[in-house]
Amino acid sequence: MNRILLPVLATLLLLAACGSSPTPQSDPAPTVDPVIEAIISQALADTFALDALRELCDEVGPRLAGSEGMRRAHAWGLRRLAEAGADTAWTEEVMAPRWERGVEWARLTHPYDTPLPMLGLGRSIGTDGVPLEAEVLAVSDWDELEARQDEVAGKIVLFDPPWVHYGANVQYRAHAASRAAEYGAVAALIRPAGFGQNTPHTGVMRYADDQPRIPSASLSSEGAALIHRLSDQGVKPRVALSMEAENFDDGPCANVLGDLRGRELPEEIVLIGGHLDAWDTGGGAHDDGGGCVIMVAALKVLNDLDLRPRRTIRVVLFTSEEYGGQGGDAYAEIHADEIDHHVLALESDAGCFAPSGFSVKADSLTITELAPFAAPLAGLGADNVYPGWAGVDIGPLVEQGVLGVGHRVHGEEYFRYHHAPSDVFEAVRPEDLAANVAAVAAFIYAVADYPHPLPQPKDD
Amino acid sequence: MNRILLPVLATLLLLAACGSSPTPQSDPAPTVDPVIEAIISQALADTFALDALRELCDEVGPRLAGSEGMRRAHAWGLRRLAEAGADTAWTEEVMAPRWERGVEWARLTHPYDTPLPMLGLGRSIGTDGVPLEAEVLAVSDWDELEARQDEVAGKIVLFDPPWVHYGANVQYRAHAASRAAEYGAVAALIRPAGFGQNTPHTGVMRYADDQPRIPSASLSSEGAALIHRLSDQGVKPRVALSMEAENFDDGPCANVLGDLRGRELPEEIVLIGGHLDAWDTGGGAHDDGGGCVIMVAALKVLNDLDLRPRRTIRVVLFTSEEYGGQGGDAYAEIHADEIDHHVLALESDAGCFAPSGFSVKADSLTITELAPFAAPLAGLGADNVYPGWAGVDIGPLVEQGVLGVGHRVHGEEYFRYHHAPSDVFEAVRPEDLAANVAAVAAFIYAVADYPHPLPQPKDD
Numbered sequence: 073m074n075r076i077l078l079p080v081l082a083t084l085l086l087l088a089a090c091g092s093s094p095t096p097q098s099d100p101a102p103t104v105d106p107v108i109e110a111i112i113s114q115a116l117a118d119t120f121a122l123d124a125l126r127e128l129c130d131e132v133g134p135r136l137a138g139s140e141g142m143r144r145a146h147a148w149g150l151r152r153l154a155e156a157g158a159d160t161a162w163t164e165e166v167m168a169p170r171w172e173r174g175v176e177w178a179r180l181t182h183p184y185d186t187p188l189p190m191l192g193l194g195r196s197i198g199t200d201g202v203p204l205e206a207e208v209l210a211v212s213d214w215d216e217l218e219a220r221q222d223e224v225a226g227k228i229v230l231f232d233p234p235w236v237h238y239g240a241n242v243q244y245r246a247h248a249a250s251r252a253a254e255y256g257a258v259a260a261l262i263r264p265a266g267f268g269q270n271t272p273h274t275g276v277m278r279y280a281d282d283q284p285r286i287p288s289a290s291l292s293s294e295g296a297a298l299i300h301r302l303s304d305q306g307v308k309p310r311v312a313l314s315m316e317a318e319n320f321d322d323g324p325c326a327n328v329l330g331d332l333r334g335r336e337l338p339e340e341i342v343l344i345g346g347h348l349d350a351w352d353t354g355g356g357a358h359d360d361g362g363g364c365v366i367m368v369a370a371l372k373v374l375n376d377l378d379l380r381p382r383r384t385i386r387v388v389l390f391t392s393e394e395y396g397g398q399g400g401d402a403y404a405e406i407h408a409d410e411i412d413h414h415v416l417a418l419e420s421d422a423g424c425f426a427p428s429g430f431s432v433k434a435d436s437l438t439i440t441e442l443a444p445f446a447a448p449l450a451g452l453g454a455d456n457v458y459p460g461w462a463g464v465d466i467g468p469l470v471e472q473g474v475l476g477v478g479h480r481v482h483g484e485e486y487f488r489y490h491h492a493p494s495d496v497f498e499a500v501r502p503e504d505l506a507a508n509v510a511a512v513a514a515f516i517y518a519v520a521d522y523p524h525p526l527p528q529p530k531d532d
Numbered sequence: 533m534n535r536i537l538l539p540v541l542a543t544l545l546l547l548a549a550c551g552s553s554p555t556p557q558s559d560p561a562p563t564v565d566p567v568i569e570a571i572i573s574q575a576l577a578d579t580f581a582l583d584a585l586r587e588l589c590d591e592v593g594p595r596l597a598g599s600e601g602m603r604r605a606h607a608w609g610l611r612r613l614a615e616a617g618a619d620t621a622w623t624e625e626v627m628a629p630r631w632e633r634g635v636e637w638a639r640l641t642h643p644y645d646t647p648l649p650m651l652g653l654g655r656s657i658g659t660d661g662v663p664l665e666a667e668v669l670a671v672s673d674w675d676e677l678e679a680r681q682d683e684v685a686g687k688i689v690l691f692d693p694p695w696v697h698y699g700a701n702v703q704y705r706a707h708a709a710s711r712a713a714e715y716g717a718v719a720a721l722i723r724p725a726g727f728g729q730n731t732p733h734t735g736v737m738r739y740a741d742d743q744p745r746i747p748s749a750s751l752s753s754e755g756a757a758l759i760h761r762l763s764d765q766g767v768k769p770r771v772a773l774s775m776e777a778e779n780f781d782d783g784p785c786a787n788v789l790g791d792l793r794g795r796e797l798p799e800e801i802v803l804i805g806g807h808l809d810a811w812d813t814g815g816g817a818h819d820d821g822g823g824c825v826i827m828v829a830a831l832k833v834l835n836d837l838d839l840r841p842r843r844t845i846r847v848v849l850f851t852s853e854e855y856g857g858q859g860g861d862a863y864a865e866i867h868a869d870e871i872d873h874h875v876l877a878l879e880s881d882a883g884c885f886a887p888s889g890f891s892v893k894a895d896s897l898t899i900t901e902l903a904p905f906a907a908p909l910a911g912l913g914a915d916n917v918y919p920g921w922a923g924v925d926i927g928p929l930v931e932q933g934v935l936g937v938g939h940r941v942h943g944e945e946y947f948r949y950h951h952a953p954s955d956v957f958e959a960v961r962p963e964d965l966a967a968n969v970a971a972v973a974a975f976i977y978a979v980a981d982y983p984h985p986l987p988q989p990k991d992d
Contacts, residue, residue, distance in 0.1 A: 130761050133644045141644060175637075184593045184601060186812065189953060269729045269954035270814070294956045298815075301590050301957075352646065354730070355758075493649060494729035496754045497761075 107379065108448045108514050114373045115510035121369035122502050124152050125362060125424075129355030129497040136194075137325045137349045137392035137399075138170030145348045149328035149364070149389045156368050157375030158330030158387065166402040168325040168392035171195050173352055174316025178261075178289065181205060182310035183302065188295045190261075190313075191274040191353055191492075193245060194394065196288040198317035199259075204228075204287065205312040206258050210300040217251060225256030228311055232263045232296040238487055241265040242275065249288035250280035259313055260288045263296035266487040270294045273491045274351050276395055287315050325349075327399050328389040332371055334520065336382040341410070342520045343386045343417040343474075344370065344512065347393035347465055354495040358486065362424025362500055362508070364389045366479070370513035381520035383415065390465040393421070397464045404468035411472050415526045416519055419463025420479035420512065423486040424500045427452055427511040431460025433476040434529040441527035442477070445518045446511075454511035456480070475529055479512060567839065568908045568974050574833045575970035581829035582962050584612050585822060585884075589815030589957040596654075597785045597809045597852035597859075598630035605808045609788035609824070609849045616828050617835030618790030618847065626862040628785040628852035631655050633812055634776025638721075638749065641665060642770035643762065648755045650773075651734040651813055651952075653705060653722075654854065656748040658777035664688075664747065665772040666718050670760040677711060685716030688771055692723045692756040698947055701725040702735065709748035710740035719773055720748045723756035726947040730754045733951045734811050736855055747775050785809075787859045788849040792831055794980065796842040801870070802980045803846045803877040803934075804830065804972065807853035807925055814955040818946065822884025822960055822968070824849045826939070830973035841980035843875065850925040853881070857924045864928035871932050875986045876979055879923025880939035880972065883946040884960045887912055887971040891920025893936040894989040901987035902937070905978045906971075914971035916940070935989055939972055 115121075132148050135141035146163055153161035171194055178190040192198070210230040211217045217229065229252035231244045241263075248260040264273035272290040279285050291299075302309045328348060334340060346363025350356020367387045374381070390399035404411065418430075430446055432439045436459065443457040462476030470476030481504070489495040519526060575581075592608050595601035606623055613621035631654060638650040652658070670690040671677045677689065689712035691704045701723075708720040724733035732750040739745050751759075762769045788808060794800060806823025810816020827847045834841070850859035864871065878890075890906055892899045896919065903917040922936030930936030941964070949955040979986060 126761065130758055131643065131765065131767070134646050144644075177635075183591065184604075186594050187953075269731055269948065269952075270956060271729055294954070294958060297958060298590055298956065301586065305591065307591070488729065492729075493647075494754070496730060496758065498754060498757060 105448065108518065110377055111373055111514045111517055112452070112510040114377055115513050116506050118369070118373065118376070120372050121365050121505050121509050124368060125357065125365045125500060125505060126497050128361045128365065129357050133355065134352035135348065135350050135356065136171065136352050137168040137395055138323050139352070142325055142349055142391065146326050146328055149348060152368050153328070153330030153387060156330070156372035157332065158371060159333045161330040163326035163328050164402065164406055166325045166327055166391050166399050167322045168398045169195065169395045170320040170323050172318050174198065174318065176315040176317065178291065179312045180299070180309060181312050183307050188311065189270050189272050189292045190289050191272040192315045192317045193277040193288045193290060194274055194351070195276055195319060196249065196315065196317050197285050197319065198315040199287050199313060201316065203312045203314040204259055205310060208299055208309045208311050210303040214251065221255040224252060227257055228259045228261060228313065229257040230261040230296060230299055232300045235267060238265055245275050245290065246278050249277055249286050250283040253283040253286045257286060259286050261296070261311070262290050263293050264290040266490050266492060267293055268488045268492060268494060271492045271494060274353055275491045287313060289313060289315065325391045327391055327403055330371065330387045332374065332380070332385045334382050334384040335380045338384050339413050340383040341386050341414045342383050342516055343388055343414055343466065343469070344516055345388035345390055345465055346420045347391070347399065348389040349391050349394050351394060351491050353491070354493045355497050356495060357497050357500045358423040358489045358495050359491065360393070360421045362505060363420035365505070366420050366424070366508045366512050369509040370516060373509060373513040374517055379517060381517055382523065383520040385516060385520050393464050397467065400465035400468050404472070411469060411474065414469055414474045416475045416477060417462070417466040417469050418477045418479060418512070418516060419466045421463050422478065423481050423483045424505055424508060425481040425483055425485065426504045427454035427508050428480045428482050429454050429456025429458065430515065431458055431462065431478040431480050433460070433462040433470050438475065438527050438529050446515055449511050449514060452507050452511050473529060475527065479508070481508065565908065568978070570837055571833055571974045571977055572912070572970040574836055575973050576966050578829070578833065578836070580832050581825050581965050581969050584828060585817065585825045585960060585965060586957050588821045588825065589817050593815065594812035595808065595810050595816065596631065596812050597628040597855055598783050599812070602785055602809055602851065606786050606788055609808060612828050613788070613790030613847060616790070616832035617792065618831060619793045621790040623786035623788050624862065624866055626785045626787055626851050626859050627782045628858045629655065629855045630780040630783050632778050634658065634778065636775040636777065638751065639772045640759070640769060641772050643767050648771065649730050649732050649752045650749050651732040652775045652777045653737040653748045653750060654734055654811070655736055655779060656709065656775065656777050657745050657779065658775040659747050659773060661776065663772045663774040664719055665770060668759055668769045668771050670763040674711065681715040684712060687717055688719045688721060688773065689717045690721040690756060690759055692760045695727060698725055705735050705750065706738050709737055709746050710743040713743040713746045717746060719746050721756070721771070722750050723753050724750040726950050726952060727753055728948045728952060728954060731952045731954060734813055735951045747773060749773060749775065785851045787851050787863055790831065790847045792834065792840070792845045794842050794844040795840045798844050799873050800843040801846050801874045802843050802976055803848055803874055803926065803929070804976055805848035805850055805925055806880045807851070807859065808849040809851050809854050811854060811951050813951070814953045815957050816955060817957050817960045818883040818949045818955050819951065820853070820881045822965060823880035825965070826880050826884070826968045826972050829969040830976060833969060833973040834977055839977060841977055842983065843980040845976060845980050853924050857927065860925035860928050864932070871929060871934065874929055874934045876935045876937060877922070877926040877929050878937045878939060878972070878976060879926045881923050882938065883941050883943045884965055884968060885941040885943055885945065886964045887914035887968045888940045888942050889914050889916030889918065890975065891918055891922065891938040891940050893920070893922040893930050898935065898987050898989050906975055909971050909974060912967050912971050933989060935987065939968070941968065
């Protein structure tokens, strides 16, 4: 396929940037860097990543921080890092929240009885083992809640905002419960921050300290729209909600790490990572099993080709991203002494669709300097380097000046799977997974083996 | 939009067929039959159908034959037929099975605990109020069941055949329970006869008289694949299944009918229909709320334009199609004396996507004779007339010689919604619904007003 052929012109940019080979000025047919070509070919041919993703999604399965599944994931990570050829692989303890969903359901009870697809929101309280049943007040947004605050007491408030984008809609997931509780609601439901086919989407919510804690759950977009339309028709819909959800004290969990020690500058670290924890409702394939697998498999590709770059490549599989980034915080704390040894941190946590490039949390000059490292990935469609988000888990490093890069994919369909039961193994296309491994392996090799100092964020 | 413009060339074919206007041989710009044009324009502009579908899906809601929802649907049908201008609207009692789903769930319990999206199959027994838990034997097809019959006793058998097409895969839905019970299975699960996003699909199953009755349910394709892959890895997956499903004695239900009496040949009946019952898991929008609404709305379009065709148009909203066609059987019995007065029967039960034409259960000469009636629908993309299926509910009429026609749509995505929780109001695109009303209204007007004897199936 055309997408997986390496355009020679793009390769020249890398060669020029790396200075590893003179540009053949006398010959108009440019040469292809055989190392980069080999990395990409190896990544596209290897089935390690696909099998590792299958195993993580199917056999490890659900893996919220602090759960039994997360402990299986630790073992998976250590074993897969060893198979990938890490010189060392280890875990680092992280104290993380623990929450269990238990059995849960919602039903429309008036004007008729029918099940409503739902998922309790992460860290929500439950209904104390007794179904909670009440009339539903459907509102479109915070403004309508404020305008109708006198109607809220004793009701379940449903927030059914139009879909804008994740960043906008996720505010309702985070704050619906406390905003509704302020006016006496007994529970909060949301249209999810995502879409699909009558698909609810979970995700973490947060209680305000100064409001009563009420149960909070996601319906599907269609379920929310049904209730909203019924309300608009003058029906007073009622819903029954049953949730066994329970919060526990923070407990020990772990990040999983593996180093491929650099051959010349081992103290300089190129960190690559994803988060190993995943919501308990599917396989966590796109979020973020794919990201973890890409990083481990990228290491394996370099090892399979006996490529040992100048700098150390460190894979970090973070825990507890979904509860708020406790794994990333812990990494920055544990490694506080060596943060300035981190020359770049790359996170993949935007789904495992076809690669598109890299978003960089830095000034425009640094981004321009970084672009040549991705240029050879044009054949994969992954050479787009632009300003943007790097990642939750590497956020604490980026805040302390580390160059933060986000692995980007064509994520138009991401919110069909994100935090939903549909985020299972077969939701990731094998060819996309392989292309992501190719893009990341080639990029980090170019970065980690670069014979000059790497671009670093400039002070403004 | 181009699709909803009436091509004048196609109209000429109808004019020629109907003999209502001479072809303007001297003018290369053909005229458009103003009546057909008006019917299509009226249908595309009217919002009656969309509101009726919303009301049926949202306010009537789930409506299995014999249920309280079906009684709401009877009232909806009578009222909407009256609004549409039927001269008379009435119900005719049908004895139909009654089955209730109750609360149900499935969980994978080994190698870890996680919910599995599921729907009990229609008319399955339940688990007697106690979850049933057993190891799962996953097989790909009947042949593998036979080959592994010695492994079945005491297990839940999962049938996970590759998706071929509905007609092939639905055999597993129908017969999985009894085939597995023959070798001592305690329950049967299926990969659904449909697809989606971790979506289970229900539908009727049948017990063989000579085998023990065991509970039977649909998983999602992804859930079935997960269990199958785990089995392939040597894991012995276990599933817990809880179903409150219960069968009751046949009870009274009803077809809902409405006549627009013909102005010249009232004793000749053009029957148009869909089925009013729907699975209890969504709104029954595509299956077959849309079909019912199309027929009622087509009647309204003719009335709005004061068009009263020569022959009687009879709308029949059948009950209990999903349980096996008891409504269609009852209609043929009740109207046994006038079956030879039915000059054509048109059913819409293939989803409510963009119209494509009409399939005809008749010889090729009759199909050729019928094609001109649909030719003016080329602008809607609905002029394709070809041999094929007519419909379950009109089947008994067709068997007795009535010309049977199926309303056809672009149904590539139908089995994403069919018998699934995703078959809700917004799964039908308003423009598709309107185009279907236009196509059916224009077609049945041309048929019912045709000044000559209508084409009839020839004896072979």
